[in-house]
Amino acid sequence: MFSLEIIRNPKPLQPLKAAILDFDGTISLIREGWQQVMIPLFIEVLAETPNGKLETTTELEHAVREFVDLLTGKQTIYQCIRLAEEVAKRNGIPQEPLVYKHEYHRRLLQRIHHRLEALKNGNNPTEHLVPGSYHLLQTLRQHGLVVYLASGTDEVFVKEEADLLRVTDYFNGGVYGAQDDHKTFSKAMVIQRIISENNLQGQELIGFGDGYVEIENVHNIGGFAVGVATNESERSGIDDWKRKRLIEAGADLIIPDYSDMEQLESQIFA
Numbered sequence: 001m002f003s004l005e006i007i008r009n010p011k012p013l014q015p016l017k018a019a020i021l022d023f024d025g026t027i028s029l030i031r032e033g034w035q036q037v038m039i040p041l042f043i044e045v046l047a048e049t050p051n052g053k054l055e056t057t058t059e060l061e062h063a064v065r066e067f068v069d070l071l072t073g074k075q076t077i078y079q080c081i082r083l084a085e086e087v088a089k090r091n092g093i094p095q096e097p098l099v100y101k102h103e104y105h106r107r108l109l110q111r112i113h114h115r116l117e118a119l120k121n122g123n124n125p126t127e128h129l130v131p132g133s134y135h136l137l138q139t140l141r142q143h144g145l146v147v148y149l150a151s152g153t154d155e156v157f158v159k160e161e162a163d164l165l166r167v168t169d170y171f172n173g174g175v176y177g178a179q180d181d182h183k184t185f186s187k188a189m190v191i192q193r194i195i196s197e198n199n200l201q202g203q204e205l206i207g208f209g210d211g212y213v214e215i216e217n218v219h220n221i222g223g224f225a226v227g228v229a230t231n232e233s234e235r236s237g238i239d240d241w242k243r244k245r246l247i248e249a250g251a252d253l254i255i256p257d258y259s260d261m262e263q264l265e266s267q268i269f270a
């Protein structure tokens with residue numbers, strides 16, 4: 001059941017010229033369930049610190065969920081930097097954030113390995129896409145928008161996974177992801193680049209995302225922000241937790257996915 005919910009501006013204030021889309025959870029479901037890898041790992045790390053030993057698992061989980069969620073949409077390294085700070089706060093000796101990131105990625109790959117293999121073997125990508133993704137991308141291009149992909153996942157993986165999902169060609173503005181030197185990439189930087197490359201006003205940009213960061217960034221420059229609150233494991237309906245955070249971040253609309261493009265199209269292009 002599709003339902004589009006208007007939160008702030010019902011429609012963009014100006015005709016749209018460019019779009020920026022997040023990848024994981026907004027287009028791709030390949031990394032579905034990454035939180036179930038990151039959160040237990042981070043709890044494990046904190047539970048080994050001197051003061052963490054005195055906290056219950058529930059307390060640690062609450063602390064971890066809070067910062068993991070708030071930083072979702074930024075590069076993964078920021079969640080790991082924060083983990084290192086939390087270790088120090090509990091009198092532990094933190095590892096380099098990159099060490100945490102590599103361990104997270106090693107565990108995540110175990111979880112998603114079979115999905116990547118199936119796609120490499122030519123399986124239909126549909127079940128690893130947010131419903132209606134192709135239709136959304138086609139519609140944005142048909143309306144003449146320059147379409148950009150910007151992800152907090154490492155760029156090499158984003159490019160590979162976008163190819164496997166057969167969506168790369170839609171992104172005529174380019175595909176951007178996290179760099180080893182994390183200071184050289186942010187979604188806010190990509191947005192600034194879009195604005196200057198296309199000589200845009202903020203209001204001519206539309207953003208689609210399931211994370212706090214991209215919605216807040218688009219909202220802050222006066223763009224039109226569509227919060228995509230897909231229930232990723234069901235591939236249907238709304239994830240209430242995402243919905244709540246996306247509204248806080250500044251979403252104009254909340255949608256469960258793109259399965260009713262007709263309704264969405266008339267809302268954003270009327």
Ligand SMILES: [Mg+2]
Nearest residue numbers: 022024025211
């Ligand atoms: Mg995302």
